[in-house]
Amino acid sequence: MTLTRRELKREETEAEIKEVARQQMAEVGAAALSLRSIAREMGLTAPALYRYFANRDALVTALIVEAYRALATAMAAADAARARDDFNGRFQAIAFAFRNWAMQHPQDFTLIYGTPIPGYVAPRDQTVEPAGQVLQTIGFLLTEAWQADKLTIPQPYEELPPALQTSVGGLLQDLPEGVPASGVVLTMSIWARLYGVVWGELYGHFVPGLAESGALYQVEVAVICAELGLEDS
């Protein structure tokens, strides 16, 4: 199916709106993202944007969904570039793809993982699935390593308190067969670790100078690899 000139132009304009929006987020933050200033930047009047997005929140939702997708894609692509049985290399690739994407797209990273925009409520039916893709990239790797008997799950994850068992239980039905509850918890734990270091680096919560290089992140990734028993192959 070919697109008419009009439809082509429409897609271009829609993409440009999102691009300008991303620039604006970088400059003034997602909370101050304004349709009027996007329109101004594009040489349009503000009402014109309503041809493309029902309102400001709809634009924000689109940006959030694309950001999650882009991050998950970057991580999955890094993973795919390694040999399937090189679990150590795959984890490192995923972890650094996570950090690199964050450093290259700080505004998008902040949009999805920073302070929620006040007054904006993310529509769950649109954002939950893309958000899950990020976690799944880590989760799939762990599952494969586990099935290949190349993953050591630290003791406390094996002895989950009942409350956690129950919460995770419901989730397991939506996941491939054979994934242990401890793996799900481990996945989130690892995400939190990677996220914490990246956020601290990004906004200077550590010692100045130390963060920018990513050296701290490198050490942290090495520690995680060691703890999971993902030996160098």
Add this chain to the structure above:
Amino acid sequence: MTLTRRELKREETEAEIKEVARQQMAEVGAAALSLRSIAREMGLTAPALYRYFANRDALVTALIVEAYRALATAMAAADAARARDDFNGRFQAIAFAFRNWAMQHPQDFTLIYGTPIPGYVAPRDQTVEPAGQVLQTIGFLLTEAWQADKLTIPQPYEELPPALQTSVGGLLQDLPEGVPASGVVLTMSIWARLYGVVWGELYGHFVPGLAESGALYQVEVAVICAELGLEDS
């Protein structure tokens, strides 16, 4: 030195401004914090607030400094309540004080550790020291445990890359004698881990239902304790 009625009232009003500001942050976020709406809430006109703070940024700075101080104090108090040689108990106390304070004061926690307010630049001479107090609470404990030979520093922290050695080196001069570079890096790594889980819980980046209980945090703290060799005493 006794305060006059006027001075007393001044302190009350200043405290009330900050209190109302904290409420507003909870409702609309720190980025949308507005002097006019604070004044409205207090039954004052907006210019009156300029008797207390030079401008909006000065108020924000005061809130940030107080938040760091309150968090650090809560953590230090929890630490102080345990026997000095119960390093495992002390770490748990500090870690849970961190989480509890965050859950009880989400707006303050978000103010200091969330997305920076666009356009606001924190004056380093006022915020760096209080921010450091939080990290120091963890750092002091590790130092004491290390000196008592009750701390196992995971291998990768002992073999820091040169870049990290250098960055941390400058910092060591401001710290008590005998603190190893690995301890500084370990401190930040632990902060990042605790922070990552708390933030994920606070804003729902994990599986719904799983986060609220704090069960995930509990497991994470247990894992850290085990890794550091802080055995139950």
Add this chain to the structure above:
DNA sequence: TGTACATCAGTGAACGCGCGTTCACTGATGTAC
């Protein structure tokens, strides 16, 4: 191939709103003698 009609991107004016900050001022509180 040409014409009549439908679609739809974008305009310009308007709505009602909120913001930080300044300024000259009033009137209460505090102080010095």
Add this chain to the structure above:
DNA sequence: TGTACATCAGTGAACGCGCGTTCACTGATGTAC
């Protein structure tokens, strides 16, 4: 104890600004016959 003066909390008007969203509209693009 009483009076003159200084201090300072708070007011009200004004400055210039930006925002999301609606509405009736123009004019270009696309389509059906």
